[in-house]
Structure formats: structure tokens, C-alpha cells
Amino acid sequence: MEKSAQPAPPPVPLNVPVADSHTHIDMQDATVAQTVAAAAAVGVTTLVQVGCDLERSRWSAQVAAEHDAVWAAVALHPNEAPRLEREGGRKALDAALEEIAELAARPEVLAVGESGLDHFRTGEEGREAQRYSFRRHIETAKRLGKALVIHDRDAHEDVLRVLEEEGAPERTVFHCFSGDAGMARVCAANGWFMSFAGNVTFKNARPLREALAAAPPELLLVETDAPFLTPAPYRGRPNAPYMIPYTLRAMAEVKGLDEDVLAEHVAANTARAFGY
Ligand SMILES: [Zn+2]
């Protein structure tokens, strides 16, 4: 993302308001109030703010407590867990996991995540810590009755295996869904939510669109994962929750659904997934 790039113009507002199921306001250039207002102006009335380390998770819970439109998800990101262990050993990782669990118990925190496995950025040496952290997050989500938000990067089979071994929480969301149609069918069979991000609009993303086509509308969510994954045709511009309508409209086209019908599904699904 070019820092200097001009923000994309706001999209035509949605008729049916939806949520951005996964965003990182702490990594964007605007204030929380500006971000919330810009999103609400185009019908994105709820934001799930995701903290990726201890400090950002604390911040996320705080922001969610202060803004009606914002809910929080807290976790050690799959690339953060190995870093903590490398620097402070298992003891440091455990201490951080404990504080995540304390934050997750707060009422404005609706989910534990993003946790999971990232074989793209973490090599073999960090994978044991990553799996351990993932298991601990699953356990916390189940114990507290919160949703689990999964980050799965180049690790589909291992993520599915850990979920099966641990038993998935009742409400499980695959954020930035990146599997193929076969994996979408596995998620559907388990009742797991699939959240699609701006990369579903990318030219080379045909397998992802096939996955979207295979996913039942009752399990679909939309997200920005902003500041990452700005949807086409604005790649290279900064991403933010107000960009959701671009992705939602691209999804409606893939599904052959009227935009309002898809938005109704997405709005209801996100509320059900996170329990608000
Ligand atoms: Zn992620």
C-alpha cells in the first residue's frame, strides 16, 4: 500500500446496512470516530475491530467499550505467538494468553481471534508455538462462549485438523476466507462462517470466487481486513471499512443475488456469528 495514495471515493451507500466483520482500525490513518462515520455514511454500521497482539487487543476492547458501532476481537496473531515465545519463552507466551483470556471475557469483546495458522510468514521453527497458541485460543473461546475468528494462511489442512482435534467453538469464522470450493463445502458442512475480503475481487482470484459460489448465503460474511486487501478497482489505495460496499457488490454478482438480498443475509449472519 502506497502511503501517499489518495483514498478511493466513497461507494454508493448500501440500502441494507451491514457489518465489516474484520478490520484493523489501529493500522489505518483515520481516527476511530472518522472511520466509524465514513463507514456509517455508506451503510456499514457495525465494525469488528481485531487486535493482533496484547497491546492492540487492550486498545480494541477499549475502543469497543467507547463506540456503540464497534465490537472487539482479541488474540495473539499466529505470527505474534512465535515471536513472543522466541523472545520470552513459553512463559511469556502463556502470560500473554492469560491476559487475552481476561480481555476476551469483557462484554464488548465478542470474539477470540484472529488466531490460527500462518505457514506463509512463520517457518517450521515457529509452528509449534503457533499451534499451541491456536489451541489455547480455541479453548478460551469455548470456555467463554465467544466466537472464534480464524486466520488461515497457506495452512488449510492443518487448521482443519487442529479444529477437529480440539472441537470447534459453536460459532467459528474463517476470516479472509482463502480456501477453494472443496474447503467451502467442508466449512458449510460444519456450519462455519466464511468471511470474504477484497481479494475476492482480484482478477486472479477465480478459485476464491468458486469457493464463494459454493458457500451457502446463510454462512457468508464480508470484511475489509483493512488496511490490507483493498478491493478492485482501487488496489494500491488505502483500505478502510467504508470500502465494504465494493466487495459486497462483487460478491452479489458472483452469487447471482440481488445486492440487498445478500446484504440482508450478511447482516443477519454477522450478528449471529458474533452474538450481538
Ligand atoms: Zn488474518
Ligand SMILES: [Zn+2]
Ligand atoms: Zn486481520
